[in-house]
Amino acid sequence: MPAKMVDKLYKTLTAALSGNLRDLKGDPITDHLVATVMGCSSFLQTLTNRPLTSFVVGKKYFMFEHNGKTSRPVNIALFNTKPTAAALKKVISCDVEGMTSDAITKIVYTAIQSYCCCTDLLKSGDQKTPGTFFEILIGHMVSKSLGVNPERQIRVPTLDLDITIPTDFVFDLGPGKNRVHLPIKISTRERVVQVWAHQRVLDGMHGVARFKGILVAMAEMNKQKDISVAEVCLPNQWMAYQMYIAQMFRVYYLDIPTPYLKLKETYPFIQVKPFGDFFSEIDKIEKSGVGGA
Amino acid sequence: MPAKMVDKLYKTLTAALSGNLRDLKGDPITDHLVATVMGCSSFLQTLTNRPLTSFVVGKKYFMFEHNGKTSRPVNIALFNTKPTAAALKKVISCDVEGMTSDAITKIVYTAIQSYCCCTDLLKSGDQKTPGTFFEILIGHMVSKSLGVNPERQIRVPTLDLDITIPTDFVFDLGPGKNRVHLPIKISTRERVVQVWAHQRVLDGMHGVARFKGILVAMAEMNKQKDISVAEVCLPNQWMAYQMYIAQMFRVYYLDIPTPYLKLKETYPFIQVKPFGDFFSEIDKIEKSGVGGA
Numbered sequence: 292m293p294a295k296m297v298d299k300l301y302k303t304l305t306a307a308l309s310g311n312l313r314d315l316k317g318d319p320i321t322d323h324l325v326a327t328v329m330g331c332s333s334f335l336q337t338l339t340n341r342p343l344t345s346f347v348v349g350k351k352y353f354m355f356e357h358n359g360k361t362s363r364p365v366n367i368a369l370f371n372t373k374p375t376a377a378a379l380k381k382v383i384s385c386d387v388e389g390m391t392s393d394a395i396t397k398i399v400y401t402a403i404q405s406y407c408c409c410t411d412l413l414k415s416g417d418q419k420t421p422g423t424f425f426e427i428l429i430g431h432m433v434s435k436s437l438g439v440n441p442e443r444q445i446r447v448p449t450l451d452l453d454i455t456i457p458t459d460f461v462f463d464l465g466p467g468k469n470r471v472h473l474p475i476k477i478s479t480r481e482r483v484v485q486v487w488a489h490q491r492v493l494d495g496m497h498g499v500a501r502f503k504g505i506l507v508a509m510a511e512m513n514k515q516k517d518i519s520v521a522e523v524c525l526p527n528q529w530m531a532y533q534m535y536i537a538q539m540f541r542v543y544y545l546d547i548p549t550p551y552l553k554l555k556e557t558y559p560f561i562q563v564k565p566f567g568d569f570f571s572e573i574d575k576i577e578k579s580g581v582g583g584a
Numbered sequence: 585m586p587a588k589m590v591d592k593l594y595k596t597l598t599a600a601l602s603g604n605l606r607d608l609k610g611d612p613i614t615d616h617l618v619a620t621v622m623g624c625s626s627f628l629q630t631l632t633n634r635p636l637t638s639f640v641v642g643k644k645y646f647m648f649e650h651n652g653k654t655s656r657p658v659n660i661a662l663f664n665t666k667p668t669a670a671a672l673k674k675v676i677s678c679d680v681e682g683m684t685s686d687a688i689t690k691i692v693y694t695a696i697q698s699y700c701c702c703t704d705l706l707k708s709g710d711q712k713t714p715g716t717f718f719e720i721l722i723g724h725m726v727s728k729s730l731g732v733n734p735e736r737q738i739r740v741p742t743l744d745l746d747i748t749i750p751t752d753f754v755f756d757l758g759p760g761k762n763r764v765h766l767p768i769k770i771s772t773r774e775r776v777v778q779v780w781a782h783q784r785v786l787d788g789m790h791g792v793a794r795f796k797g798i799l800v801a802m803a804e805m806n807k808q809k810d811i812s813v814a815e816v817c818l819p820n821q822w823m824a825y826q827m828y829i830a831q832m833f834r835v836y837y838l839d840i841p842t843p844y845l846k847l848k849e850t851y852p853f854i855q856v857k858p859f860g861d862f863f864s865e866i867d868k869i870e871k872s873g874v875g876g877a
Contacts, residue, residue, distance in 0.1 A: 447824050451851060454820045488781035488829055495828025527747045531740050535788025536781055536829075558744055 362408035392567030510546035655701035685860030783830035803839035
């Protein structure tokens with residue numbers, strides 16, 4: 292598959308969304324996502340891959356190779372080299388009843404990595420579309436689950452001026468329910484403080500925890516010289532942000548960094564979980580109170 | 585002057601600072617800064633420059649050209665094409681008594697642009713050293729003025745754990761005085777939310793306004809296709825951050841963006857001023873109270 296093919300699949304997907312995310316939760320988006328992932332996966336199935344030395348205890352990684360280029364690291368335990376369109380469609384359309392959190396997480400991880408590895412290998416300097424693809428996929432699944440499409444800007448209630456500012460996805464779930472603030476990042480690094488800061492702005496404008504803050508991230512990998520791989524984590528900063536800036540309700544990862552997994556065991560008890568857990572927690576997201584977990 | 589020469593001047597400067605900014609306010613740093621700027625300036629004096637179409641009302645810009653490369657935009661009214669070592673040394677060592685704010689701002693602007701334009705023209709993909717040079721120059725002048733060297737990490741006072749986290753420059757001015765939180769950025773763009781977020785963490789850890797937050801930035805220019813130049817500003821976001829995240833005490837610019845200049849006229853009255861004003865406000869920074877301006 293040439294680079295053009297990936298471009299075409301991606302453009303069909305984003306074109307379906309043009310006009311302000313008109314229907315991010317709609318069925319056509321499921322179909323475009325499945326088609327894009329299947330196209331990418333069938334290309335990756337023609338390639339060789341090479342194991343990386345992993346400095347992450349208990350996790351093994353490889354990378355794909357093609358024409359002298361290499362992909363980002365792929366977690367062997369989470370990546371399905373031969374996903375079926377039926378399995379992808381079932382999960383991406385949120386028909387996950389009876390599935391384990393692990394099984395959901397693996398399919399979603401596979402879908403995202405298939406697209407990201409293809410762009411790593413087939414395109415040059417494309418930092419942007421993997422992030423957008425990730426945002427569309429997660430945004431689609433979350434909005435389908437919540438039954439509402441998101442907004443991307445919000446009115447600031449000042450006494451003097453009428454101001455709107457751009458935000459990450461925010462959802463209005465209707466009367467009697469919380470609202471949702473959903474930042475989506477492939478990796479976070481030191482930019483993560485933005486997530487807590489935007490949550491703080493929402494808390495300040497609309498009341499503490501009026502919006503439940505849910506960060507969804509992919510992984511925090513650092514590949515060194517095409518040989519080894521490590522996780523880049525800042526757990527102390529995360530604790531300070533959760534204590535002093537605002538309180539994120541959940542952080543979901545596809546490939547959870549080990550240092551973050553432990554954050555829920557000690558104060559301030561940041562709830563970092565695999566993305567597959569989202570589907571069994573929708574009720575809490577919609578209805579838990581200001582102090583609720 | 586070849587690229588090597590700029591590298592050598594820069595390395596002498598940073599070497600003088602090695603070992604954790606041992607004496608950022610010290611006289612040797614003044615001398616290295618002056619030598620670096622004079623070296624860069626004499627190279628720039630051998631070059632031609634070309635005017636840019638300015639979309640910024642009341643401001644004119646040009647760029648330097650060399651071997652097919654072009655520099656960032658330079659504000660004609662603020663840039664001195666032939667600075668003297670004596671004038672640079674006087675200002676960089678903070679011997680500014682009797683000088684106007686304008687005159688100080690111009691010398692500092694000239695010093696920074698001389699280094700930045702040289703790296704634009706002589707090096708490839710060097711995003712980092714201009715930011716570090718700017719941070720050293722401003723950090724030197726502020727610490728000399730306050731009479732104290734800064735720290736770059738801070739202890740988080742938790743009941744359970746002993747945590748230190750990295751910060752921008754922070755200054756302990758001693759008993760009876762405020763402390764200072766000094767982020768320094770060539771340009772801010774949407775990353776600026778970090779500044780307010782870090783101020784919020786300090787407020788949360790040590791009490792509101794225990795640290796006076798002072799952001800120093802260069803400019804917010806966007807050069808398009810080597811033809812024109814515009815300012816990229818987000819005044820609505822700044823207002824929301826100042827209302828809901830934390831309160832920055834001052835924002836100083838070398839080349840103030842017009843939309844930010846107006847922020848001090850309406851609530852929440854963000855005090856954005858030319859950098860030269862800093863020297864007449866040191867007393868306020870050291871001693872004003874929680875609500876004080």
